[in-house]
Amino acid sequence: MYDEQAVKSQIEQVEKSLKQTHYTPGEKLKVGIDLGTAYIGIVVLNEQDAPVASELQEAHVLKDGIIVDYVGALQIVKQLKEKLEKRLGVTLLKASIAMPPGTESSIKTHSHVIEGAEMEVSHILDEPTAANNVLHISEGVVVDIGGGTTGLSIFKEGKVVYVADEPTGGTHLTLVLAGSHHLSVEEAESFKKNPIHQSEVLGSVKAVIEKMATIVKNHIKGYTVDTIYLCGGTCCLHGMEKVFEKTVGIKTIKPSNPLLITPTGIAMSC
Numbered sequence: 001m002y003d004e005q006a007v008k009s010q011i012e013q014v015e016k017s018l019k020q021t022h023y024t025p026g027e028k029l030k031v032g033i034d035l036g037t038a039y040i041g042i043v044v045l046n047e048q049d050a051p052v053a054s055e056l057q058e059a060h061v062l063k064d065g066i067i068v069d070y071v072g073a074l075q076i077v078k079q080l081k082e083k084l085e086k087r088l089g090v091t092l093l094k095a096s097i098a099m100p101p102g103t104e105s106s107i108k109t110h111s112h113v114i115e116g117a118e119m120e121v122s123h124i125l126d127e128p129t130a131a132n133n134v135l136h137i138s139e140g141v142v143v144d145i146g147g148g149t150t151g152l153s154i155f156k157e158g159k160v161v162y163v164a165d166e167p168t169g170g171t172h173l174t175l176v177l178a179g180s181h182h183l184s185v186e187e188a189e190s191f192k193k194n195p196i197h198q199s200e201v202l203g204s205v206k207a208v209i210e211k212m213a214t215i216v217k218n219h220i221k222g223y224t225v226d227t228i229y230l231c232g233g234t235c236c237l238h239g240m241e242k243v244f245e246k247t248v249g250i251k252t253i254k255p256s257n258p259l260l261i262t263p264t265g266i267a268m269s270c
């Protein structure tokens, strides 16, 4: 049974904790590394899963969840790790990672990047499970819209019963915006993320979001789904959830910081 108030308060708690830093020198730290097609991010939590620090860098070293530039990926992970270690005065020894559905054959390459940055791989999980470490949903569909891919996972009684990965995401929105506004891809990317342009951006890319929502609608046909939970950086776009809700006809919820849901969930498993 869907309890809107309970879900909202869960999400608010996570958001509140993400804004605070809880770290007592010497305590064990949990590290999650998200190797994405648009960003590489590291989230550090304390033993109680409260946030300690995070670093995020734009990266183009993966395609469709697969590493295409190993040296580049390694360099970025090393740099982010060093920054965090300097800031916290500790050496990060272990980290967990997550794989998008359908990319399990690349686990070794992902692990080599972590090991190359002198960390032991603690746990390897799938991205939907990572997101659900934060969301704690037992019924519904989690839709993770990243840069190059959109992953969706249907949950029944807390377990993943169906996953799919589609080659669409924020990069697609950027390209449409570049065309409609006569901007370079780089210019369109910053235009898209600028808070002052959000309603104009939403208007220009609404048809693409409707298409993404229709793809989700087709995947969930045949399942009883009463709530869509959005996460992934692309869902930072204001109003995205409204377009989804209208197109699919199912209640759609998104936390105010969807970019950090998956990396935080990865760290929780460390």
Ligand code: ATP
Binding pocket: 034, 035, 036, 037, 038, 039, 040, 064, 065, 145, 146, 147, 148, 149, 150, 169, 170, 171, 189, 192, 193, 194, 231, 232, 233, 234, 235, 236, 237, 238, 259
């Ligand atoms: P993938 O899941 O495809 O591997 P990823 O994990 O790198 O990629 P995320 O970090 O979840 O993906 O999201 C990256 C996408 O989020 C990029 O396309 C970026 O442009 C988009 N994005 C980030 N912030 C915003 C914002 N404020 N408004 C709109 N889009 C945003």
